[in-house]
Amino acid sequence: xxxxxxxxxxxxxxxxxxxxxxxxxxxxxxxxxxxxxxxxxxxxxxxxxxxxxxxxxxxxxxxxxxxxxxxxxxxxxxxxxxxxxxxxxxxxxxxxxxxxxxxxxxxxxxxxxxxxxxxxxxxxxxxxxxxxxxxxxxxxxxxxxxxxxxxxxxxxxxxxxxxxxxxxxxxxxxxxxxxxxxxxxxxxxxxxxxxxxxxxxxxxxxxxxxxxxxxxxxxxxxxxxxxxxxxxxxxxxxxxxxxxxxxxxxxxxxxxxxxxxxxxxxxxxxxxxxxxxxxxxxxxxxxxxxxxxxxxxxxxxxxxxxxxxxxxxxxxxxxxxxxxxxxxxxxxxxxxxxxxxxxxxxxxxxxx
Amino acid sequence: xxxxxxxxxxxxxxxxxxxxxxxxxxxxxxxxxxxxxxxxxxxxxxxxxxxxxxxxxxxxxxxxxxxxxxxxxxxxxxxxxxxxxxxxxxxxxxxxxxxxxxxxxxxxxxxxxxxxxxxxxxxxxxxxxxxxxxxxxxxxxxxxxxxxxxxxxxxxxxxxxxxxxxxxxxxxxxxxxxxxxxxxxxxxxxxxxxxxxxxxxxxxxxxxxxxxxxxxxxxxxxxxxxxxxxxxxxxxxxxxxxxxxxxxxxxxxxxxxxxxxxxxxxxxxxxxxxxxxxxxxxxxxxxxxxxxxxxxxxxxxxxxxxxxxxxxxxxxxxxxxxxxxxxxxxxxxxxxxxxxxxxxxxxx
Numbered sequence: 001x002x003x004x005x006x007x008x009x010x011x012x013x014x015x016x017x018x019x020x021x022x023x024x025x026x027x028x029x030x031x032x033x034x035x036x037x038x039x040x041x042x043x044x045x046x047x048x049x050x051x052x053x054x055x056x057x058x059x060x061x062x063x064x065x066x067x068x069x070x071x072x073x074x075x076x077x078x079x080x081x082x083x084x085x086x087x088x089x090x091x092x093x094x095x096x097x098x099x100x101x102x103x104x105x106x107x108x109x110x111x112x113x114x115x116x117x118x119x120x121x122x123x124x125x126x127x128x129x130x131x132x133x134x135x136x137x138x139x140x141x142x143x144x145x146x147x148x149x150x151x152x153x154x155x156x157x158x159x160x161x162x163x164x165x166x167x168x169x170x171x172x173x174x175x176x177x178x179x180x181x182x183x184x185x186x187x188x189x190x191x192x193x194x195x196x197x198x199x200x201x202x203x204x205x206x207x208x209x210x211x212x213x214x215x216x217x218x219x220x221x222x223x224x225x226x227x228x229x230x231x232x233x234x235x236x237x238x239x240x241x242x243x244x245x246x247x248x249x250x251x252x253x254x255x256x257x258x259x260x261x262x263x264x265x266x267x268x269x270x271x272x273x274x275x276x277x278x279x280x281x282x283x284x285x286x287x288x289x290x291x292x293x294x295x296x297x298x299x300x301x302x303x304x305x306x307x308x309x310x311x312x313x314x315x316x317x318x319x320x321x322x323x324x325x326x327x328x329x330x331x332x333x334x335x336x337x338x339x340x341x342x343x344x345x346x347x348x349x350x351x352x
Numbered sequence: 353x354x355x356x357x358x359x360x361x362x363x364x365x366x367x368x369x370x371x372x373x374x375x376x377x378x379x380x381x382x383x384x385x386x387x388x389x390x391x392x393x394x395x396x397x398x399x400x401x402x403x404x405x406x407x408x409x410x411x412x413x414x415x416x417x418x419x420x421x422x423x424x425x426x427x428x429x430x431x432x433x434x435x436x437x438x439x440x441x442x443x444x445x446x447x448x449x450x451x452x453x454x455x456x457x458x459x460x461x462x463x464x465x466x467x468x469x470x471x472x473x474x475x476x477x478x479x480x481x482x483x484x485x486x487x488x489x490x491x492x493x494x495x496x497x498x499x500x501x502x503x504x505x506x507x508x509x510x511x512x513x514x515x516x517x518x519x520x521x522x523x524x525x526x527x528x529x530x531x532x533x534x535x536x537x538x539x540x541x542x543x544x545x546x547x548x549x550x551x552x553x554x555x556x557x558x559x560x561x562x563x564x565x566x567x568x569x570x571x572x573x574x575x576x577x578x579x580x581x582x583x584x585x586x587x588x589x590x591x592x593x594x595x596x597x598x599x600x601x602x603x604x605x606x607x608x609x610x611x612x613x614x615x616x617x618x619x620x621x622x623x624x625x626x627x628x629x630x631x632x633x634x635x636x637x638x639x640x641x642x643x644x645x646x647x648x649x650x651x652x653x654x655x656x657x658x659x660x661x662x663x664x665x666x667x668x669x670x671x672x673x674x675x676x677x678x679x680x681x682x683x684x685x686x687x688x689x690x691x692x693x694x695x696x697x698x699x700x
Contacts, residue, residue, distance in 0.1 A: 091566055092395040098558050099392050099428070103459040111458075127399065131458045144457075151454050157433040157447065159403055199558060206558075206565045234570040237402045238577070239505045240395065246510045247391035248563050250555040263684040266509040270578040271691065318696050325583070325689055329682045332587055336675040336682075339598060343668045346605065347541045350661075 085228075087193055087210045088125040088235045091244050093168075094197065094208065100131035101170045101199045109136070110171040112181060114148055114188075115195060116155060116162040124193065125235065126165055130155065134181075141177040143184055166193030172202045174211070179225050182213055194227065208232055281306075384494045384549055385422040387514045391555045391563075393429045394512065400431040401470045401502045409434060414448065415466040416455070419494050424549075426498075427461050429468065466514075468498035473593055474677045477546075477670040479662070485517055486525045496549055504677075507586070508578025514549040521545050531658045535665070542668035581692060583685045587678070594674045597667055604664040614656045622653050 093115065104111045113131035117124065130151050134143040152164060167185045169178060178194065185192040191212060198207045211227035236244065281303065287293040313321075393415070405411035413431040417424065430451050432444070456462040466488065469476065476499050488495040496514040504511035517525070524538050555563070633643040 090399065092392070092399045094562050094566070095392040095395050095559060098556075098562050099390070100458060100460075102556060102558060105459065127403065133457050147454060147457060150450065154447065154451055154454070158400075158431045197562075201561065206561050208565065232569075234566060236570070237398070239398045239402060239502060242505055242508060242577075243394050243398045243510055244563070244566065247394060247553060247555060248567060250391065250553060251560045251563055263509070263680050264687050266578060267684055267687050267691075270508065274579065313696075315696070322689060322693055322696075325581075326686065328584070328587070329686055329689070332591065333679055333682045335591075336594075336678045339594065339671060340675045343542065343601070343671055346601075347668065350608075351539075 085212075086123065086231045086233055087195075088123050088233050089195075089208075089210075090125070090127050090235060090237075091240065093126050093129045096129050096131075097168055097170065097195075097197050098199065101197075105133075110169055110199075112143065112167060112169045114152065114164055114185075115166045115168055115193060116152070116159075117165045118161055118163065119165070124165060126193070126195075128155065128159070128162055129168060132167075136177055141180055143181055145184060148188075164189040164192075166195065168195040168197065170197050170199040172196065172198040172200055172207065174227055178227075179213075182225070186213070193230070195232075383422065383519075384419075384424045384496065384516065386424070387496055387498075387549050387551045388423055388425045388554050389498075389512075389551060390425075390427050391553060391559055393426050394510065394553065396429050396431075397468055397470075397498070397500050397512075398502075398505070401500065404431070404434065405470050405502070410472070411470045413468050414451075414464060415468055415496075415498065416452075416461050416463060417465045418461055418463055419465070424465060424494050424496060425554075426465060428455070430455070464492060464495075466492075466495040466497060468500060470500050470502055473503060473590055474501060474673050475593060475670060477666050477673055479666060482517070482525070482662075482666065485515070486522065489517055489522060490526075503586070506577065507580075512551060514551050515546040516549060518544050518547050531660065535661045540665065542665055542672055545665065545669050579688060581685070581688055583681070586681065590674060590678050590681070594671065594678070597671050597674065601664065601667045601671060604659075604667060607659050608661075608664070611656060611659055618653050618655065625652070 097111075097113070100111050100113060111131050112134050113129055115126050116128040116130075117126040119125075132144060132148045132151070134141065136142075155162065164185070166189060167181060169181070174194070174196065182192060182194055194211045194213065196207075196209050196211075198205070198209075210230040210232050212230060214226050214228055215223055216226045217223040284293065284299070285303070288295045397413070400413060401411050411431065411434070413429050415426045416428045416430070417426040419425070433447070452462045452464070467484065469481070481497065485495075485497050488497070496516050499513045499515060501511035501513075518540075520538055520540050521544070524535065524540060629644065636643050
């Protein structure tokens, strides 16, 4: 049973009347579709605070196996959730989350906040976020929704197209309080996304996961909430990519500080990068030829494309093109210098 | 939790996470020698322009952070909405206050340390920018304006520069006297209007961890704009802007020259009038009549208004910036062309 558990990445975490076990999930398949038909509604999840005595409390396994009910549930989910269960995330969101985690209040174990972004036919894209103050203790959780609403209004003034997509939390697990908070957010957004960023660095990795909730359980009796994972894809605007590449360099410097380099240095480093990648490709080709590595046709086709992309120009044509370009640039540089000396002269004349 | 020293100025009350001793802002000489920006701020500025700033409009926002010794640390920022005519009742000050109050609740540095603006091909030396930066610097000694050039960034390398007004220019702006004499006295040339402050980017350890994660999970960039050889488009536009400015400059020079000519003509006229007066008086004396009263010359000849020199100073500064940018761009492209030539020779 444990192998099946680890193979399926569904995380369930509740307690109290919402108890789940492998058996219960296995017997639910027939009941699941009608239960999932109404989209997640607050009435279906009577998430009682942890204090109430559960009638049939089973110890909550941290990860329950994913049984067949996942299939009919996902069919119900893909309706309101476009893009095939993929969330596209911008790096600025992650940087914001980590930054707000670093600035959390004393004693707070984690921070939460709202995710903003856009939904279109093909995808859900998270482009912005802000943190929301909250208090969490053993028994209860209090989220300052007033603050969240205010911040959302302010953000809307700048980017009117962003809507609330869900919420994030730092930490590596989904807790009971998460279910409550998720319910708060399902009032604001349709089918909210829950993003966890593991700042406690379990397994020496900062794992970033996204979930959507789905109601489950036997209808008529106690209902539960299951968080099903989504694939997270990172998307960048071109300029964002360049920004991230630059910021990434601080990973290599000892005091995590870098300056902005001059233009020729940048050309130099870009060509060094290309040189490295070319060396890697050449090494691969040599390995294949000498038989160390098995040949792979797709890679071979890419290599063909690569070689064919180098345009074939006759040397004379290339010379003319090169010379005319160089002449243009030299002329423009000359003009720029001339203009600069003109205005300098003008200044001098004025101050005579 | 990051513990930071708080710069004074705005509310100095300690709260929540940021503990430290308040530091009094030194009176005149705490110039800022270096600007340290968090990676988060860079990403936010890029995102703001990308989403809201397409077209020729500039996007602006506020920078938050603190001052440590002679370093200005910028730790967060938030964007300003665009100015639209149909929201006349939109209160900018209120938006700013609300935002800063809310950010304070989540322990983000809520001290205003400057502002940022995007630019189109490097044209940012305008009167509006000067005025805004002057009011910022007047209120907060160490503030800077960050100029983000999205077009240059899209060509392959992040272009972010921090500028401050030089103390000399601050003096002149305080006086609000932009006549030629005042500027000559202050000895300001277009080169020492703005001073550029070097920028470094700093990230915390946790952000570095996150960046490693991103590096592992995301696809390799497949567009290397930096090595592209195509340059004519960019050059064309830059030169166009430069030509416009040079035209404005020449008009300004013509105006100044007419003023000078008028002044000298007036001097001549005054001189002639005085001479005529004297001659007449001598004649009258010889005939025994009382001399004509001396009239106040200045009332007869009103001196022409000297044109304000600030405009031409700004235009000169802008032309200088354009030329600098063009030269840098050209240097890069020449390097790339020579590299291409070397490769071609090698192949042959």
